[in-house]
Amino acid sequence: MLQRWGPQSWWPAHSRLEVIVGAYLTQNTNWSNVEKAIVNLKREQVLTVKGLRDIHIWNLEELIRPSGYFRQKARRLKGFIEFLDKQYDGSLDKMFAQPTETLRSELLSLNGIGPETADSILLYSGNHPVFVVDAYTRRILERHQVIDAKTDYEEIRGLVETAIKSAEPGALDVTGAGKDPRHPVSRMSSTERTELVQHYNELHALIVRAGSEYCRTRPRCEECPLRPYLPKPTTKDTKKAQRKAKA
Ligand code: SF4
Numbered sequence: 001m002l003q004r005w006g007p008q009s010w011w012p013a014h015s016r017l018e019v020i021v022g023a024y025l026t027q028n029t030n031w032s033n034v035e036k037a038i039v040n041l042k043r044e045q046v047l048t049v050k051g052l053r054d055i056h057i058w059n060l061e062e063l064i065r066p067s068g069y070f071r072q073k074a075r076r077l078k079g080f081i082e083f084l085d086k087q088y089d090g091s092l093d094k095m096f097a098q099p100t101e102t103l104r105s106e107l108l109s110l111n112g113i114g115p116e117t118a119d120s121i122l123l124y125s126g127n128h129p130v131f132v133v134d135a136y137t138r139r140i141l142e143r144h145q146v147i148d149a150k151t152d153y154e155e156i157r158g159l160v161e162t163a164i165k166s167a168e169p170g171a172l173d174v175t176g177a178g179k180d181p182r183h184p185v186s187r188m189s190s191t192e193r194t195e196l197v198q199h200y201n202e203l204h205a206l207i208v209r210a211g212s213e214y215c216r217t218r219p220r221c222e223e224c225p226l227r228p229y230l231p232k233p234t235t236k237d238t239k240k241a242q243r244k245a246k247a
Pocket residue numbers: 140143144210214215216219220221222224225226227228230
């Protein structure tokens with residue numbers, strides 16, 4: 001994937017808080033709707049901890065309306081700021097200085113933060129070394145027979161993180177040969193990170209790209225960069241495909 005596309009310049013944001021807000025807003029909607037809400041928040045100069053703390057929830061709802069479920073999302077964003085104030089004096093520096101698993105548990109206890117959102121915040125906002133599992137990850141790993149339909153989020157995360165942590169030194173370099181980024185370089189995408197964190201950053205971004213462009217409901221394996229890694233079809237698979245072709 002890296003040879004085909006190169007580094008993907010994730011996450012498209014100018015601040016850590018913008019990543020966090022984006023991670024909340026992207027739930028159950030597409031990214032273009034999130035961008036509209038982010039533009040509104042920036043225009044009103046409330047995309048800061050103080051701005052989100054001070055803004056009345058009704059006004060916040062209006063600004064993030066384009067992202068859908070805006071009442072619920074406004075409450076959840078306010079809840080995050082309350083947590084940040086109470087636990088970390090409103091400081092993202094203090095919050096992200098926590099050990100990864102401690103902060104992960106705290107984030108997971110907040111209303112509206114599931115594992116994917118927690119890990120997106122940890123990785124893309126806080127530069128913590130975690131793997132983000134999304135629906136594309138699951139679909140690709142299932143189709144490649146690495147997991148089955150019953151494998152849960154934590155098992156998938158553990159599998160990938162164990163594989164990456166045991167990689168040879170140098171194998172995690174993701175500078176890449178391709179040059180087809182998904183987003184223009186942003187302040188957050190070009191933040192300095194450890195090699196391990198950058199690896200997780202690119203891995204998730206590249207999986208999303210492979211998933212959205214090729215591993216759709218109807219897969220386009222012929223053109224997909226992951227095709228060489230498909231398991232060989234068994235005799236049973238071949239017979240099934242032949243029966244399907246005849247039908
Ligand atoms: S080769 Fe690509 S499209 Fe085909 S199953 Fe694998 S990831 Fe999906």
